[in-house]
Amino acid sequence: MTSNEAASPAGAHSGADGAAHPGPRAATRVTSRDVARAAGVSQAAVSLVLGDKWRGRVSPGKAEAVRAAARELGYRPNLAARSLRMGRTRTVLLVVPALTTEFFARVYTGAARVAAEHGFGVVVYPSPEGIGPARDPFDSAAATLDGVIASSMAAEALTPLRDADLPLVMLDSDPDDDRADATVNLDIADGIRQLTGHLSALGHRRITHLAADVASWTFEVRARAVADSLRGLPGAQLRRRPAAFGVEAGLHAAHAALTGPGPRPTALLCDDDIIAAGACKAVRRLGLRIPEDVSVTGFDDLALAVAVEPELTTVRLPAEEFGEAGIRALLTVLDGRPADAPTLPVELVVRGSTAPPPDAPGYAARPGGQ
Known part of the structure; x- marks a missing residue:
């Protein structure tokens, strides 16, 4: 399997009546060439879109066609090969005060959804009550992670992770804290x-x-x-x-x-x-x-x-949108560009x-x- 290929489940087989019936999982592979053919674009365009490098090089309409084709075909990139090529682990850490609170579960849901669209995984790590300290959960966070997102944390709680010198995006946190690469807040x-x-x-x-x-x-x-x-x-x-x-x-x-x-x-x-x-x-x-x-x-x-x-x-x-905005900010930082610091509106009910x-x-x- 090449770096732009991934295994896909087989669809169906035809029975005696000529109708399609679910069949056993086969070794059918969906490649970037399949996505390009379905979207009516070049393989280079597929690589740009799925690597989030398309802006200014592929039209928004074609970019959406690529994403839609990839979803429909069940395309998944070979993350291990891509990581070796790019020198990245494709993994980010989401630090939250608690795993039992619905709000943070929804933040994770939004973050994980956008991360997956860009070939990243999200590991969740709780720091007690947001006051920490949020210890490095790995032998070396710098060797294991590409970046950290921390939601609703006390400033001093993240000192051990900051020492790993990883890109850091803070959610619901002081926008004047210059130790973060970007801050995303709710109003x-x-x-x-x-x-x-x-x-x-x-x-x-x-x-x-x-x-x-x-x-x-x-x-x-x-x-x-x-x-x-x-x-x-x-x-x-x-x-x-x-x-x-x-x-x-x-x-x-x-x-x-x-x-x-x-x-x-x-x-x-x-x-x-x-x-x-x-x-x-x-x-x-x-x-x-x-x-x-x-x-x-x-x-x-x-x-x-x-x-x-x-x-x-x-x-x-808007908890899920909050998580989505956090991941987008981190991906922007990882891409070497300055990230926006949006403040998301809230609503009285x-x-x-x-x-x-x-x-x-x-x-x-x-x-x-x-």
Whole structure:
């Protein structure tokens, strides 16, 4: 098999009735010549497109025809031979705070999809809670990997991997961190502004921020954005209560916020949907109603957001597109070109967990209120 060939499953054989029937897997091979013939282009054009070197040399229409033909034929490049030729391992590392969170699973899905289109594989590596340290998972990352993508990590968590001197793209991280070759972000601050704007428009003035108790750039941005959004709003009373990730942690933090001294908050603004789910449990255990007595908001728009009742008002993050943008930035860096630093838009999703606050006289008769 040459460097531009790969094994492909056999399609079918004809039975006595002349119809096609699934047959055993055969040694049929799909080559770049087959792709070129199907797309109506030269083999050189196929090599340029599948190697992502086509811009300015192959028209966008022909490039799409090549990609479509390759998908239809099931073409796969011989990555081992290509790696020897290019001096690359065709492998990148995606470092995330946790493997059990849906958001990071979707980031991986998007990253892996684009990586596969360019003949790369993605290895996922968790660094506890995003604070690390993210140790080199190999004897030598520099010899095993072509680059690293790190999502939502504390700056100091990546020191061991940075020491490997590999190309590094940071996701959801400080764009002024010059140790990264490129940074791709979500518009987290705008998401918070949308949430606080929604709550304040409903009439909420006593708002408690259930803030993720993690020292990382993304949660610092959220804390600043909440404070900035409510600064100058007449009658606004913002409190902040740290909460570890998890339903139980959200429950305890929300319970403390609702039963502490002073007027009870009319809204709980949570740093993610999981903390918000715990907050919803705390509200109910106190005999309160959502949203009649207390409004609750989340962040991320996980599947959990529509599993609770009432469904959560939250901010939807384009996680798969986020992973895709990260891989594209890394591939650009590997190609020796400066990468863009895009900020992806986010979207407020209003559901049943938010409503105007109750009348003030009703607070005194409820648990924890004054």
